[in-house]
Amino acid sequence: MIITKKKPFETISESIKPFKRVFIVGCGTCSTVCQTGGEAQVKELAERVGEKCVGYAVVESPCDMRVLRRDLAPKRTEVDSADAIVTLCCGAGAQSTADLTGKIIIPGLDTLFIGKIERIGSFYERCRACTDCIILETGGICPYSRCAKGLLNGPCGGQVQGKCEVGGYQRDCAWVLAYNALKKQGRLEVFKKYRQPADRSRKPQEIVTR
Numbered sequence: 009m010i011i012t013k014k015k016p017f018e019t020i021s022e023s024i025k026p027f028k029r030v031f032i033v034g035c036g037t038c039s040t041v042c043q044t045g046g047e048a049q050v051k052e053l054a055e056r057v058g059e060k061c062v063g064y065a066v067v068e069s070p071c072d073m074r075v076l077r078r079d080l081a082p083k084r085t086e087v088d089s090a091d092a093i094v095t096l097c098c099g100a101g102a103q104s105t106a107d108l109t110g111k112i113i114i115p116g117l118d119t120l121f122i123g124k125i126e127r128i129g130s131f132y133e134r135c136r137a138c139t140d141c142i143i144l145e146t147g148g149i150c151p152y153s154r155c156a157k158g159l160l161n162g163p164c165g166g167q168v169q170g171k172c173e174v175g176g177y178q179r180d181c182a183w184v185l186a187y188n189a190l191k192k193q194g195r196l197e198v199f200k201k202y203r204q205p206a207d208r209s210r211k212p213q214e215i216v217t218r
């Protein structure tokens with residue numbers, strides 16, 4: 009799930025100042041679960057924005073152009089009349105909304121990470137979309153998102169009794185977790201594999217198969 013957090017209302021309020029009419033787009037998937045851009049948050053923002061708000065929609069998944077087109081179709085008049093759109097969804101949903109409507113987008117949320125949800129309010133980063141998943145070699149532990157230094161060979165010298173020096177030994181060292189997981193799986197030989205440093209020259213990803 010894409011984990012998001014709300015921008016302070018004062019920030020959104022400042023951003024919408026130059027505009028006379030705004031429309032609000034929420035997200036029925038990730039932002040609903042995070043309680044940052046679901047029905048309740050969209051309605052609350054609409055109320056706080058007041059007369060400037062010409063309408064709103066909670067799109068099932070605004071990052072999917074097909075769904076966005078479908079869910080905004082009944083609101084076309086309101087969307088067309090808006091000078092700008094406040095998006096309560098992740099950056100992908102916000103940019104899809106820009107592509108579809110051609111409107112100025114005011115992001116109402118900050119996108120944090122791809123994460124695991126333990127319960128509402130407890131979110132843990134678990135993936136950085138590196139494009140080459142290696143968790144088979146690490147006992148299911150993602151080194152990019154769980155090692156504080158993003159090391160592909162660990163643990164580093166900052167590990168003490170299974171804890172990571174970054175942040176003051178509060179969090180488990182990802183590479184100790186990986187070691188323990190592989191040991192449990194009876195696959196410790198995998199731990200010895202050396203990996204080349206990560207390729208940071210990543211280009212924008214696009215996949216078009218047809």
Ligand code: SF4
Pocket residue numbers: 134135136137138139140141142143150151152153
């Ligand atoms: S290695 Fe980590 S960042 Fe890369 S795809 Fe797998 S979980 Fe995501």
Ligand code: SF4
Pocket residue numbers: 154155156157158159162163164165166167168171172173174180181182183184
């Ligand atoms: S102690 Fe472990 S988690 Fe922390 S930076 Fe070093 S290898 Fe990564």
